Amino acid sequence: MEALFLFLVVLLALVFSSASANVHVTAAQKLTNNPADQLVAALNSNRTAHKGSSLYDNPGLACIALQYIKAYEGECSAVGGGGNAKKPADTEFAETFAPNCGVSASSLTPITGRLLGCETKYVPPSEAFSSILMKNSKSLEILYDKNHTEVGAAVSGSDGGSPYFWCVLFSSGKTNSSFAIEGGVAKIMRPGCFSGANDECSSASDLIRRLRVWPSAAISLAVAAFVFGV
Known part of the structure; x- marks a missing residue:
């Protein structure tokens, strides 16, 4: 149970991180269309x-x-x-x-x-x-x-x-x-x-794509670690 609780905390942190990154990215993209x-x-x-x-x-x-x-x-x-x-x-x-x-x-x-x-x-x-x-x-x-x-x-x-x-x-x-x-x-x-x-031509388009992909990849890794390691 303790491991499950820790996993859920990490997962929630990653989800909020992803949402925050997307908000930031959207603002950046708007400024550099x-x-x-x-x-x-x-x-x-x-x-x-x-x-x-x-x-x-x-x-x-x-x-x-x-x-x-x-x-x-x-x-x-x-x-x-x-x-x-x-x-x-x-x-x-x-x-x-x-x-x-x-x-x-x-x-x-x-x-x-x-x-x-x-x-x-x-x-x-x-x-x-x-x-x-x-x-x-x-x-x-x-x-x-x-x-x-x-x-x-x-x-x-x-x-x-x-x-x-x-x-x-x-x-x-x-x-x-x-x-x-x-x-x-x-x-x-x-x-x-x-x-x-x-x-619409953003100079930061490649960076934006990387920022969007990273949180999703991190969440997937966390899920895999929990499934196979707990």
Whole structure:
């Protein structure tokens, strides 16, 4: 009886632990459904707070931003103003990025600005905006440029993990006609998230799955130990 009582106490503790983890996970998932969308929200909020216009979140441009990230092939050192800094060639937009996104090459319009950052750890979108992308006066100049009419943001880890890239591309194109997606539906791709596509894309999805599986596995082991060991 004493062993049975101890088993029940452990089992109840695991059940409550599982419930608590799921509540926490649900909250975390809600906060990170799509960090690229949240990045655009932070950007537009900052623009309007400084008497600027809110920019149209163009999913075609955003998908191009994700392709822009992938062109760096996980090389964090190639981002920024250092000696190893680089950026994809302009020809890649029409030849590679647009086809990969299902964007009509004839609808591409000039990029009027870009913000790109890379860090070894994932941070919330609002922090990424203020700490990673807004590094200097040049970044602010790009952010508040009155020539921008639309924006597209993307976030991606390298092979689903560190380092993490954040990219925002701006354009002066016409809403609903530039960066037009063939068939009207954005081509979702992983790893990475891009804005404007109504895509729930959590950077913590793998961790969430592990958190959900662990309590169930622990409970199963406890039951097996009781059945075969008591």
